[in-house]
Amino acid sequence: MIKPKKSLGQNFLIDKNIIDRITNIVAIKDKSILEIGPGTGSLTKSILEKNPKKITVIEKDKYLAELLNKKLNTEINIINNDILEIDENYIDNDKLTVFGNLPYNISTEILCKWILNIKEDNFWFECLILMFQKEVADRIIAQYNTKNYGRLSILSNWKLKIKKICDVKSSSFYPKPKIDSSVLLFLPKLDFFPLNDPKSLEKLTRTFFMHRRKMLKKSYNLLFNGNINVANKLNIDLNLRPQNLNFETYYKLSKEFENLGS
Numbered sequence: 073m074i075k076p077k078k079s080l081g082q083n084f085l086i087d088k089n090i091i092d093r094i095t096n097i098v099a100i101k102d103k104s105i106l107e108i109g110p111g112t113g114s115l116t117k118s119i120l121e122k123n124p125k126k127i128t129v130i131e132k133d134k135y136l137a138e139l140l141n142k143k144l145n146t147e148i149n150i151i152n153n154d155i156l157e158i159d160e161n162y163i164d165n166d167k168l169t170v171f172g173n174l175p176y177n178i179s180t181e182i183l184c185k186w187i188l189n190i191k192e193d194n195f196w197f198e199c200l201i202l203m204f205q206k207e208v209a210d211r212i213i214a215q216y217n218t219k220n221y222g223r224l225s226i227l228s229n230w231k232l233k234i235k236k237i238c239d240v241k242s243s244s245f246y247p248k249p250k251i252d253s254s255v256l257l258f259l260p261k262l263d264f265f266p267l268n269d270p271k272s273l274e275k276l277t278r279t280f281f282m283h284r285r286k287m288l289k290k291s292y293n294l295l296f297n298g299n300i301n302v303a304n305k306l307n308i309d310l311n312l313r314p315q316n317l318n319f320e321t322y323y324k325l326s327k328e329f330e331n332l333g334s
């Protein structure tokens with residue numbers, strides 16, 4: 073029996089219905105697959121049954137990577153490494169269909185890293201199918217004027233189309249986590265708003281949402297040195313709160329913020 077490691081966020085999926093549901097979201101046949109954190113291989117086996125062209129898995133836990141190597145080494149390509157250490161743009165020449173029941177403690181870090189690292193419109197993936205804590209998923213899919221709206225939704229919606237597939241009860245995992253999860257599907261957005269430096273969007277949203285309940289005025293003045301022109305041009309009422317500006321306005325603001333420096 074495997075002893076799950078808390079430090080690596082190991083909560084293994086044991087619910088066959090959920091596993092099947094996840095591997096039925098998109099067509100897998102003849103696709104090149106990447107799985108992050110395969111663990112004991114429950115998703116991996118279900119993916120294999122659907123005849124992909126190939127599967128690469130990235131597993132940080134040496135012990136689990138070796139176990140998978142014994143069980144499935146002729147069928148999958150195993151990389152024993154930390155996903156955060158890998159440049160995802162160079163994993164494969166094919167566009168990848170990505171699966172990940174990610175460790176909770178690094179799931180948002182991975183998603184943000186991937187979004188910020190997409191090279192212009194050169195998406196390295198065809199789609200991402202990822203599991204998140206339900207409350208994190210709710211923040212990712214949030215629309216403006218709601219309490220969950222914030223940096224994660226604005227950053228995710230910039231380059232990705234997002235669809236919630238389902239919630240997953242905590243009893244679907246071993247060991248059972250304290251909270252429920254949700255599965256999200258992400259697809260490349262080809263008509264995303266062009267920015268020269270994604271870091272501008274990150275900085276801008278970080279500054280605004282640090283004071284989520286305060287009026288926009290204070291953060292705006294900090295970012296734009298008290299110059300009201302941009303707010304006027306974009307028709308922004310600075311008495312509103314950060315959650316009241318829609319996606320497009322944040323992208324336009326970031327563009328203006330970039331222009332300040334040039």
Ligand code: SAH
Pocket residue numbers: 080081082083084085086108109110111112113114115130131132133136153154155156172173174175178
């Ligand atoms: N996909 C499996 C396991 C999920 S648990 C299932 O659904 O049953 C999360 C897995 O991610 C574990 O196997 C853990 O060892 C692995 N993991 C944790 N941090 C990682 C990292 N930084 N890079 C790659 N894998 C990681």
